[in-house]
Amino acid sequence: MVINLNVNIMVKKLYMVEGSPVANAILMAARAFDVELELQQLDFAKQEYLEDWYLQINPAHTVPALDDDGFIVWDSHVILIYLAETYGSSSTLFSNIPKVKYKILQMLNFNCGTVFRRLSDCLRPIFYENQKTIEQKYLESLKDSYKVLERILESSKFMAADTMTIADISLFSSIAVTDLILPVTDVEYPRLREWLIDMKNTDLYKAGEQGVDTLKNALDVMLEM
Ligand SMILES: N[C@@H](CCC(=O)N[C@@H](CS)C(=O)NCC(=O)O)C(=O)O
Structure with missing residues (x-):
């Protein structure tokens, strides 16, 4: 019996705050590229984005930031390119031309x-x-x-x-x-x-x-x- 172990079980965590336009862009792109994200909401009222643990993730203290199995990318525009190039090779939403x-x-x-x-x-x-x-x-x-x-x-x-x-x-x-x-x-x-x-x-x-x-x-x- 052959068991297909080629299943993507890597966790992709998106640090965000609900309502952020730039986080929204990532949610839409993730849908386009069929990427499942675990969402971690930051408490902006408590300025969680300025806490030490988050500055380790994003020194620029902004959301969104993506942690793709330990590889961290921040700035929504770069995250969009990262998702397109990593998970959207069959999509026309980005291009190598x-x-x-x-x-x-x-x-x-x-x-x-x-x-x-x-x-x-x-x-x-x-x-x-x-x-x-x-x-x-x-x-x-x-x-x-x-x-x-x-x-x-x-x-x-x-x-x-x-x-x-x-x-x-x-x-x-x-x-x-x-x-x-x-x-x-x-x-x-x-x-x-x-x-x-x-x-x-x-x-x-x-x-x-x-x-x-x-x-x-x-x-x-x-x-x-
Ligand atoms: N260029 C950044 C802008 C991110 C940004 O300014 N996000 C806001 C929320 S919509 C934020 O995190 N503000 C907190 C701060 O600037 O300290 C991106 O596209 O990700």
């Missing part, structure tokens, strides 16, 4: 350095300083991001290619939340609105929807909306 790959990396970087950072500028004062309103200057910089993405969607159906890639997952994880504080209107940003709706209609969103709802509920309370 240089000109496709660099477009994907470009847009992941745009989310990391611009869209998510601008979203954080809006959210940090609310969650860390109990502010009840979002400063106009932060909303203006979000508008600029919308305009950039609208322009990008003039020449491709998705953010980095004509098919969905991990860049869409990453940017969607931000825009699904920015939409709550600065609606992506059909009139001003028709392509971005259509992309947002298309992304919400994917099966992947089932893995991220709860996180968006959690953040929406928290914002409703904090902003007394």
Whole structure:
């Protein structure tokens, strides 16, 4: 009798907080690549992310961080690439073709350095300083991001290619939340609105929807909306 021992029993643990847009991106990608994750929620109210044990995992004290059987990767954008290259070889969400790959990396970087950072500028004062309103200057910089993405969607159906890639997952994880504080209107940003709706209609969103709802509920309370 031959017993198939080729079963993946390695533990993949994701350190996260429910509602984090960047953690949501990983939950959606894990669904896409059929990767099972054990979720470890950090208690942000108690600043668990600053505790010594977590700084050993992620010296930059951010979530998400992935521990794949002892190999630790942090920063959602890098985790997305790691999951795609390690578990998504048959998927079209990433590519080894240089000109496709660099477009994907470009847009992941745009989310990391611009869209998510601008979203954080809006959210940090609310969650860390109990502010009840979002400063106009932060909303203006979000508008600029919308305009950039609208322009990008003039020449491709998705953010980095004509098919969905991990860049869409990453940017969607931000825009699904920015939409709550600065609606992506059909009139001003028709392509971005259509992309947002298309992304919400994917099966992947089932893995991220709860996180968006959690953040929406928290914002409703904090902003007394
Ligand atoms: N570029 C990072 C950003 C991660 C990030 O800022 N996560 C927030 C939660 S949404 C966090 O952990 N904040 C705690 C801190 O900055 O100390 C990524 O994509 O993973």
